[in-house]
Amino acid sequence: MAKRSWTQNRDAKAAKLDSIASMLDGKFVKTQNAKELLESVIKPGDKVVLEGDNQKQASFLSKVLASVDPQKVHDLHMIMSSVSRPEHLDIFETGIAKKLDFSFAGPQSTRISQMIADGTMEVGDIHTYLELYARLYVDLIPNVVLVAADKVDHDGNLYTGANTEETPAIVEAAAFKDGIVIVQANEVVDKVPRVDIPGDWVDIVVPADEPYQLEPLFTRDPQNVTELQILMGMMAIRGIYEKHNVQTVNHGVGFNTAAIELLLPTYGEQLGLKGKIVPNWEVNPTPTLIPAIESGWVKTIHSFGGEVGMENYIAHRPDIFFVGKDGTMRSNRAFGQMAGQYALDMFVGSTLQIDKYGNSSTVTNGRLSGFGGAPNMGSNPHGRRHSTPAWQSLRPDDDPLGKGQKLVVQMVETFGSNKKPVFVDHLDAEEVQKEAKLANVPIMIYSEDTTHIVTEEGIAYLYKTDSMAERQAAIEAIAGVTPVGLRSNPKQLADLRRRGIVALPEDLGVQRGQAKRSLLAAQNMDDLVKWSDGLYNPPAKFRSWS
Amino acid sequence: MAKRSWTQNRDAKAAKLDSIASMLDGKFVKTQNAKELLESVIKPGDKVVLEGDNQKQASFLSKVLASVDPQKVHDLHMIMSSVSRPEHLDIFETGIAKKLDFSFAGPQSTRISQMIADGTMEVGDIHTYLELYARLYVDLIPNVVLVAADKVDHDGNLYTGANTEETPAIVEAAAFKDGIVIVQANEVVDKVPRVDIPGDWVDIVVPADEPYQLEPLFTRDPQNVTELQILMGMMAIRGIYEKHNVQTVNHGVGFNTAAIELLLPTYGEQLGLKGKIVPNWEVNPTPTLIPAIESGWVKTIHSFGGEVGMENYIAHRPDIFFVGKDGTMRSNRAFGQMAGQYALDMFVGSTLQIDKYGNSSTVTNGRLSGFGGAPNMGSNPHGRRHSTPAWQSLRPDDDPLGKGQKLVVQMVETFGSNKKPVFVDHLDAEEVQKEAKLANVPIMIYSEDTTHIVTEEGIAYLYKTDSMAERQAAIEAIAGVTPVGLRSNPKQLADLRRRGIVALPEDLGVQRGQAKRSLLAAQNMDDLVKWSDGLYNPPAKFRSWS
Incomplete structure (x- = not known):
């Protein structure tokens, strides 16, 4: 038998490099x-x-x-x-x-x-x-x-x-x-x-x-944070961050999570939570975190990538960020996603559609966006074996062999910016699957992994539900006047609230009247620059004042 | 307010390095x-x-x-x-x-x-x-x-x-x-x-x-592979590798998987499976893979670490292994585990105990061993979004929003080398949890993630079961004369076989009489050296012939 070559790749590479020898210096x-x-x-x-x-x-x-x-x-x-x-x-x-x-x-x-x-x-x-x-x-x-x-x-x-x-x-x-x-x-x-x-x-x-x-993809101008988002942020801080004693977190990109970042030094401070929640982050260096960093809320941040304009600020905050001996940040998307999956108590994200079961997707008709890192961070890692208080707080009571679970939180307003309902009976992704001939429906985060949904109406604690029917009822209860939400009724809502499966702002001690823009630690980009002691240098498109 | 320092870690490091300046060259x-x-x-x-x-x-x-x-x-x-x-x-x-x-x-x-x-x-x-x-x-x-x-x-x-x-x-x-x-x-x-x-x-x-x-931890001498292990290997090849069209795989350390590696070039060849299954591996360079590599079964191997004695063989097989420009292997445990979790169709491992539900653990009384990479590779990664034929073959029929699942296979003989039953009502790990005051029972692989169990009796296709009761029955059916196995009865077994939830050797076309040591591609370490063209250099403790 003729011996085969075991160096075919090496030989092919050598031949390719030989062919360009004349242009190589x-x-x-x-x-x-x-x-x-x-x-x-x-x-x-x-x-x-x-x-x-x-x-x-x-x-x-x-x-x-x-x-x-x-x-x-x-x-x-x-x-x-x-x-x-x-x-x-x-x-x-x-x-x-x-x-x-x-x-x-x-x-x-x-x-x-x-x-x-x-x-x-x-x-x-x-x-x-x-x-x-x-x-x-x-x-x-x-x-x-x-x-x-x-x-x-x-x-x-x-x-x-x-x-x-x-x-x-x-x-x-x-x-x-x-x-x-x-x-x-x-x-x-x-x-x-x-x-x-x-x-x-x-x-x-x-x-x-x-x-x-x-591109500065993770920059959110505080001036665009709405009072509904502030209300949702207050509910999340009380009803999730505080309740579950969350220590390690990733925030998706968006104004909902930017609102939370800007509420920690104000509303969080009022609640006496400083030093008690979210010291360790896996997140890109988002400028809206500057007030929380400066006021001592954030201890460490590891990042997938950088953010334009944050370079000098990061260089002056090496205790917080991962920074090399040369003084500039090092990011690592693979290790960041690994950390985002396995080392975090909680992922908080947003989406374009949530179905009646709690499945969500950013894939909509005519738009095959993919998911980036969300499914990885927004899923319960079955291979995890270490426990933290937040993780353990989701452990089922009735299973002696049970274990904790990652908090996967979806924060959405019941209607999107396009005035269309976010809560739907069927995801557009189901149609997209057929059109693009995909093996499965392109769901971003599955119902089984989603533990909480926050809307302007309240919080649904999905991990507490015992059946798919109860899960659907909890979603309906916070889905507002969307077609899904209109199926909720007062008696059901009262029962879900009583059992702690749904919480409205008043159940959480959140005062709607306090949800004002003045509650944000920064009102605009200029405020972020001031918080940073002049070290943050926003990209031109965010500089309205100069 | 006095300004805080943001360079405390850097200063502490500098002070430490200063203190040893005199011993630094x-x-x-x-x-x-x-x-x-x-x-x-x-x-x-x-x-x-x-x-x-x-x-x-x-x-x-x-x-x-x-x-x-x-x-x-x-x-x-x-x-x-x-x-x-x-x-x-x-x-x-x-x-x-x-x-x-x-x-x-x-x-x-x-x-x-x-x-x-x-x-x-x-x-x-x-x-x-x-x-x-x-x-x-x-x-x-x-x-x-x-x-x-x-x-x-x-x-x-x-x-x-x-x-x-x-x-x-x-x-x-x-x-x-x-x-x-x-x-x-x-x-x-x-x-x-x-x-x-x-x-x-x-x-x-x-x-x-x-x-x-x-330490050469991944070397298994073929002379210690038993005929029961060969029988189990034959069942696995027919009933899992072939049936599910498995392309990408990790094998745990052990004689069960070593048997499979040594059966591919013989039994696998007889079945006409060459070129059809398992071209791509995430596994340490185990010597028992040499015959499969040499006979063209294995296309690529990425490894967590090396294996003593395999250095020269690997250096001569760069088309198979990850090798640097210098000609020696590069391993990477973090990336290997990442691949083991997300890029594989199947994980095949072994364990010390399996409970009646299908939970398994290597933690036994008085022995807190930890799990290494098994829970990571032996769990269904919910964040996975790409599909392969093997993955998709486990998709539930009745859920339009369903998706595939990773094959997680446990191969065990019903009684361990200590003559104790592997199948038990309660894992020792439940006691260990209490003694070591662990947050949760130290389960290595959970029932919910385990898709197949192979014993010398047959294969239980757990992913096909609809209820915990049915899952228990499937496990009982292949648990032999252990206390768990003795609960099985002929009528139940017949029903499970008819519905494809349990397969005995004869259901798979596997002839017990063919399960002989002569079927292995290598009988001993010397055979592996010969297969390697003299390139494999076993550590002294495996060299009985010299």
Whole structure:
């Protein structure tokens, strides 16, 4: 029997690198040769990871990829955690790419829907971030990864700084499996401020024509927080944070959770909760946390990614944030999601639709957005074995072999900004499943994992319900005048309140009249800057006063 | 109001490093100064991570830590994924340490039980590996980490090679939060073969007095595989691997799964399954996989850690394993567990006890072993959103909003090697909970996550059961002559078989008479060496022939 080769990947990589020897100066390829580079090292059908975090984008390399000759490079299997830029989808129209595995597609969610419907794109599947990274080591091992760095030295050592995000997780999968690691760099320097990724792991560096795209996705202007959101925030603080003694938390992006962050130093202080709840956070450095940090509520924050404008503030608060010896933040999306899943008492998020059972989704008609990290953090990790007071407070009374549960909280107003009811009998996601031919209905957070729902009406303690009928009744009770909510009746509500399954503001000692904007620790962006001692530097689009 | 300092951790670290300036040569401290070093940089009450993977041990640093003056260093909060060496517990008796958070304590499980009972040790909690790493970024952020490396260069760059294991995950938590990273190194070199961890992340290097302890924990000698295990393996291959079209898998450590590995190239080949099942693995490089690799069954393997004796074989099979540019393996326990949780169709493990409901545990009377990675891999990850044929094959028929499920398989003989029944009415773990005052019963894998149980009697397809009573009946049907098994009756068994909830060998087309040792692809260690073309080099204790 002829012996097989056991070095096919290594040989293929060596051949690819040989073919570009003439354009290589050490590990460096000139900016203007980037197109030829990609045409030489990416083969038809290759699995290619293109770094698109939801903040940082390898935008130079994505533009170059979109410019290659589809005769030379075609039918790629693209793996992207975030589909954010037009050319991320253009490559499917030109035939450069064929199949997509992804996690989140906020800005491009409508176009993805269309492209699936008309057959332009084949979707592998929708993932949470962590499971997409996991598959890079098992059944989606990449041939080529295209990533972005702030600075690189002449040996290829990378400084990725505050926006390290997913770069280490995707680079490692290629670097140790004979894949090719290609880096676009904002700047080439003699010495990087610190090494985030060893040069050993990098094959090719291309100086970019301009710095990588970076969006301030987690900034919420306090002036847009409404009094309904303040009311909901007060209920959450009393009825969930205090009640369950929550110590470790992730807040999703949104004004509901921004309201809570801005209420801790005021309303939380009035309640005497300072030092008693939420010292440890897994969350991006959201500016609305500044007042809580400055007034001593927050002890530590680990982050998935950075946030534009927060750099200097973070550098001056190393006791709070994860910061390197060079003085700038280090983020890590893979480890952040790992922490978000396994180390937290509570996930608090929002959604676009909740069905009568408590299943929720941000996938709506014509919009296949994916879920990012929400299903990972917003689910009960069955593999967890350590206990905390909050976790244990959800332990069922009647099962000697029972254990605690993660608090998964959905905060929604009963009607969305589009005036449509959030509470519905059937999720639009059920239709989307059929249209996009998905294996399952694209539910973001399942009913079985959802422990609390907060609306402007009250809180439903779903974990206390004993049957699906009771769960539905609890949801109806806080669903306001939506069609689902109109099924509730006073007798049922009274019974649910009596049994602690539903709480209205008055049950929690929350005074509706106190839910005023004046209760927020910061009224606007300028206030956040003042709280930060001038260290927070909001992006221009948030600077109304200058 | 006096301004608070926001750099207390950084200042504390600087003060510690200042105090040892006289013993520092760059980042290096002499071997003989290690005790004074630890007495200077570890303060009473510090959170200290001591690297004890279940294979690699920072054995020099653990010995030195056990030798420090308890007057100077005491009441430490130790964080150890694996408690493996005597001095890991000695430090609690001398008062150097007070509290322990851990994941696995195989060799020391009896002593831990005693020390908790007599109050020598306070246990924080028992974790899976991944959740322990997760907490390093949230509420168990370390002050000092003590880790082991193979080689280090003069800048502190580390080569950790095949046994990289958990080192990157624990170093990062300290390096970016003003903790102190102390490394024991087997060897100091001018240039490391490759950089596994950047020198930037390392504060102090101490050349060790001898190489770190490393155990071949995943080696199973084929000569000890029994014919009952072969029968169970044949059933599993037909009734699970083939039936569910399993592509991605983790095998726990044990002879049951070793039997399956050795049956793939023989029995699997007879069944025509080659190329159809289990191409992608997340597993340590177990020698019993060599025949399956050599005969083309296995396409890729990502590993948590290395395995002694497999180094040269792995170096010659880079298409299969994750290997660096230097030609040696890279492992990663954190990413491996992430993959084990989210990227696999199936986890197959074994246990010491299974209760009548299907809950299982390796914690038995007087033995608090912890669970390592089993609960993480052996649970249904609710955050998973991608679908595979195997996953989807467990989707309930009756729920339009339902989704697939991970296959979690327990393989046990009905009686253990101690002649005691594996199937019991109540787990010993229930008693251990009370004795060790644990928050919950230390169950390794819960009934709700267990989808299949395989014994020498047959397979119970637990995921098909509709009620706890039916689940109990299915377990009874394959529990042999244990007290639980004796409750089964022929009528019930016939009904369960008819409905596909229980399968006996004959239902699967498995011939008991074929379950002979001659069916194994390798009979002994020598056969494995031959399969490997002489590349596998078994540790001395497995070399009976030389």
